[in-house]
Amino acid sequence: MSVVPYNLERREAVAKTGLVPSTVAITRRAALRYLRTPQLIVMATVQMALFFLIYRYMFGGAIHAGSLPYVDYLVPGFVATGVLFSGIGAAVATAEDLEQGFVDRLRSLPIPRSSVLLARAIADTAILALSSAATVAIAFAVGFRLHGTVMQGLAAFGLVVAFGFAFEWAFVALGQFAGGAQAAQGMGMIVFPFAFISSAYVPVGSMPGWLQIFAKHQPLTSMVDAVRALSLGAHARIELGHPSSYYVLRAAVWTAAILVASVPVAVAKYRRG
Numbered sequence: 001m002s003v004v005p006y007n008l009e010r011r012e013a014v015a016k017t018g019l020v021p022s023t024v025a026i027t028r029r030a031a032l033r034y035l036r037t038p039q040l041i042v043m044a045t046v047q048m049a050l051f052f053l054i055y056r057y058m059f060g061g062a063i064h065a066g067s068l069p070y071v072d073y074l075v076p077g078f079v080a081t082g083v084l085f086s087g088i089g090a091a092v093a094t095a096e097d098l099e100q101g102f103v104d105r106l107r108s109l110p111i112p113r114s115s116v117l118l119a120r121a122i123a124d125t126a127i128l129a130l131s132s133a134a135t136v137a138i139a140f141a142v143g144f145r146l147h148g149t150v151m152q153g154l155a156a157f158g159l160v161v162a163f164g165f166a167f168e169w170a171f172v173a174l175g176q177f178a179g180g181a182q183a184a185q186g187m188g189m190i191v192f193p194f195a196f197i198s199s200a201y202v203p204v205g206s207m208p209g210w211l212q213i214f215a216k217h218q219p220l221t222s223m224v225d226a227v228r229a230l231s232l233g234a235h236a237r238i239e240l241g242h243p244s245s246y247y248v249l250r251a252a253v254w255t256a257a258i259l260v261a262s263v264p265v266a267v268a269k270y271r272r273g
Contacts (some may be wrong), residue, residue: 022115023122026106030093030123044089044127045134048082052135055201056142063202068232068239072147075139076156076228077200079132081220083164084195086131087171088188090124094175095184103270117266121168128164132157148233152244156230159251163223166258173266194220199228219254226251 055078056071065073097103097120106116136144136157146153171188178184197207197214198221204212215221229236229244236244 019112019115019118022111023119026116026119027122030119031126041127041130044086045131048085048131048135049138052078052138053142056139059201065203068235069143071139071143072145072232073228074201075136075144076231077198077224079135079139079157080160080163080224080227081195081198081200082132082135083128083160083167084191084220086124086128086164087167088185088191089127090120090168091171091175091178091184091188092181093124094120094172095178095181098176099180113271114267117169117172117270120172121165124168124171125161125165128168129161132160132164146231146233147235148231148244152230152233155248156227159223159226159230159248159255163251163255166255166262169262169266170258173262173269176266176269194218198224200224219258222247222250222254 052074055074060070060074063070103116107113148156174187175184178187197211198204198218199215200220204215204221207215225240226244226247229240229242229247232239240247
């Protein structure tokens, strides 16, 4: 009787399991975790909403954004930067799964390694989309108005979600390198320079010249400008200087670049253990 090598058996088991069913199963586990701990969803949503209201009412009268009301200028930038702060939760959750041994149990199963990380990214992107939608709803309630078409508004929201998905991979990789949940949260603070040294809250032209160099050429500014161009409609060309397609293309390139850079790093780190 012939003996089937273990590696061959494992490869056949992985092939039978498949990437899609494995990802669905692990994503379901992550979703159930959020449902069983609704505080995670509530706090993520409430935190974004509170910060938005602070910026809306405390800084709205002090910051001038050209011919636009500050709330219309703020909302696209705030929603876009929200993906960075939501990503910190992904880094912490990844580090917790490693600490608690959940990842070790998954490594012992005959499933594609990438499905574990993909499920984490999908689940956290869903929470990000929910928090962003809640923030947009509050924004409309406190004076924000969409100057573009409804389709442009939906495209802007979809762009934010796609950008968030790309950054989720970066934070999943960060969570694996952190070594612990507290360290992951601390390392996640690297998002602050990207969030505040950008066009999200104030026009880049109001910054010192040396700071404008970084603000103009970092990924978040490209995403903010793309979302703002879509939501401003006819005002976009006047306020930004280029049509929306120019900024959308730049944002799409940055999103793809972040994915290309983050996914291999995250998967390689996971395989090494």
